[in-house]
Amino acid sequence: MNHIVDSRVAGVRESLPTTLLVWSWMTRTVGGWFLIIGVATNLLLYVSLWFRAPSPLADFLLSLASWVVLFIGGIMAAGRLATGLWRRLLWSVRRKLTLVGLLLGTVPVVLVFTFLLLFGLLLLFNLGSYLMQDRIQGFVNQANFFAQVAEAELAQIPLEADQQVSLEKQQAEAALEFQHVSFVTVPTNESCGASGASDMQSLPQKRKNLRAGPWRHLDAPINLPTWVPCEGFSGLIAYQEIDSISASTDGPLRVAMRAVAFSGLGWAVVVDIPLSFDEIRQLREDIGIVVGEVMSITPTSMGEIPLTAGRAIDAPLSLVHSPLQGIQLDWVTFLEFIDWRTGNSGNLAMGIGMTVAEVTTRIFETSVNIGNLTFSQVLLLILGVIGGLFLVIQGIALWMGIQLARSITNSVDVLLVGTHRVQVGDFNHKITVIAKDQLGELTQSFNSMTTSIKGLLAEKAEKDRMEQDLRIAREIQMSLLPGPSLQVPGFVISTHCVSAREVGGDYFDVLQLDDDRIAVLIADVAGKGTSAALYMAELKGIILSLSRSYHSPRDLLINANKIISEQLDSRSFITMTYAVVDTNSRTLTYARAGHTPLLHVPGPGSSLSEVRRLMPNGMALGFQLDKGDMFNQVLAEDSFTLAPGDTLVFYTDGVTEAMNENFDSFGEEQLVVSIDAHRDFDPAQLRQQIVGEIDAFVGKGTQHDDMTLIFLRINSDAGTTSTQ
16 A cells, blocks of 8 residues: 555645745755755845945854855755765665775775876886985096096106196097086195105195086186095085076086095095986986986075075986987986085985886896897786786776676566566566576466466466355255244244265254154254255255154154155265154154164153254165164154253264363263253353363363254243244
8 A cells, every 4th residue: 555655746846846845845855945045135235225224243143144155055955966866876775785885896906006106107117216316326426436547646756747638538439428516626625735745756846736527517626625625525505607698607406426535635626427317318328317407405494505606517308308219208316416515414315217118127127038038028028917907807897897787686686576476467478587597496486476376366266166155055054953942832942053064964953743743853964064054954944844744763764764864965974863742742742863872861850861962763864774674673752751940052062072182082972071060050050161161171272073062952831942
C-alpha cells in the first residue's frame, strides 16, 4: 500500500510546474527560508528608497545583513542540492562499483606516479645541484693549481724580465683550457713577507706587478687585502657587470674562480678564471647542465654586500645556451662567494637547466655497448618496459574491474526488475541468465523461486477452493444432523458432535417413529474426511427409509447391512447402535452393530445404582464376508425397562480414544467414572462437564477422530424439554 501512495505522490509532483516545486522546497527547508528572507529584505530595501531619504549607515548594515542571510541560504541550498545529486548519482549499484573501481584502480596509480615523479625530480635537482657545485669547485681547484705552479716557477727565477716571460708562458698553457684565465703578482702583507732565506735574493718591494692574461672581467688586483691568510686562498668571487649603455652597475651578476698562492718572498700569485661562455659550454658538455642567471641571496642580517663592478667578456648567458635534448627543467644551486675587499662571505643562487636524458646520459656513460645501445640505455629501456607492463597490467585490472562491476550490476538490475514484476503479481516473468557464475545461479534460483511461488499460489487457490467446498459440505452435513431445537416429548436430550476435519463420519439422529415411540441411533463410519461424510449421508437416507418399515432394531440393522454392503468399498465399514424407546411401556429395545457400549445411568427412581455398559453381540455393517449370514447370526437384540430419571449415553470411539501430548487415551473407564460422578447434573450440564474434562485431558494434543455424545434422560414430568 505504501509504494502505491508513494508512486501517486511522485506522479503529482511530476505534474506540478517547476516553479511550484522550487517554492515548495524553499518553504520546507531552513536554507530556503534564508533565501526568501534575504531576497525579500533586499527588495524591501530597494523599494523603500523610492519613498524615503537614504540613510547610508543603516542602509549599509541592512544590506550587509541581507546579503549575509542570502549567502548562508545559498550555502545551505547548495549543500542540500549537492547532497541530493550525490545520493541520486550513487543510487545505482553500477555507479558505486564503477566509482570504487576507478578510485581503487586510478588513485593508487596516480599517487605512485606522482610520488615517483616528485622523487625523480627531487633526485634530479639535487643531483644537478651537486654536479654543478662539484664542477665549480673543480674550477676553483684548477685556479689554485695554476697559482701554485706559477708561484713555484717564479720563485726559481731571479730576474723580473724572466719572471714575466715565465708568467706569460704559464698563462698561455692554462689558456688552452680556460680562455680567459688571468695571472698577476702582487706584494704581500708585512706579516706574510720574506722568510729570511739567505740563498735567494729578494725582489724589490717597489717593483711593478707582473700581469699575464686578458683581465677583461675585472681590473687586476695591485695588492692583497689584509683578510687574505698567509696560507693562500681559493674560492668564488662575485661581480656586477657594468651596463654598456647606461654605464651603471645594473648588469647581470657574474662569478669568477680566484686563487692566491704566497711565495714567502714578499709577493703572491693571483689567478682568476671567470665563468665565461667557454666554461659554461664545458659544463654543458661534461655534465649536461646549462647555467642561468646568478643572484645574490645574502641574508639581510649580514647586511648587503656591495659587489665589485666588472665588465662583460662574452654574450649574455641566455644567448649562448645550446638547446637540451628533451624538456628542460629549471632549478637553482647555491654557492658561497667571498667579497674580495672585505673578506665577508655571501650566498649566490645560480640558475641551472637540465633534462633527464642529458643528466642520465652523463651519469650512466659507459664504454660497454650492447648492440647499438649503451649499458645505461639498456637499463633505461628495461625500466621503460617494466613501467609499460605496469601500465598495461593496471589497465587490464581496471578493465576487468569495470567488466565485473557491469556483470554484477546487470544481474542486480534484472533482479530488481524481476522483483518489481513479482511485486505486482507477474510470476510469469523470467530473468535472462547473463553469466554462468554465482550471479547466474542466483538468477536461475530467482526464476525457480517465481515458478515455485506460482505453483504454490495455484496450490493455495486449489486448497482454498477445496476448503470452501469442504465448508459447504460441513454445512450440508450439519444440516443432516438434528438441530439445536430438537424437542421430543417425555425426554431431555443434549448432544455434542465435533469432527476432526471439516467433515466427518459420525452420524447421530433422533427419529419420531409414532406418537409413543422414538428411535435414537449413533453411527461411526470408518475413516475421516470426505469419503466418510458421503457414506454418512448415504446411511442417513437408508435409515430414514428403513425406519418406517421395521420396528425391530435388529431387523433394521440386518436390512441396512444388506443395502450398505453393496455400496461400501472393501476397506470401509460402519459401526452403529440403534435403539427404540416406547414411552408408554417405558421400555428400551436396542441392537449394537460393533459400536461402543451403550451406557445406562440409573435415575433416582431406579432399583439400580451403578452405571451399566450395554453390549449385545453384533458386528459392523458393510463387511463383504458372505451374503450377510454371519452378520445376521451374530447380531443380537436386547431390551429392558426404563425408570423415570434414567439417562442413556451414546458415544463414538473418538471420545474414549482422545489422546493428549503423551499419546495417553482418555479411556472408557474414565468416561464411566466421570458420568457416574456427575449423574445428578441435567443432560446439558453433564455434557459440558464431560466435554470439559476431555478438553482438559487432551490439552495441546491433536484431535484424531470425530467425537459424538448423546445424553438422553427419561423425563419424569409431563412436559417436554430438549437441549443441544
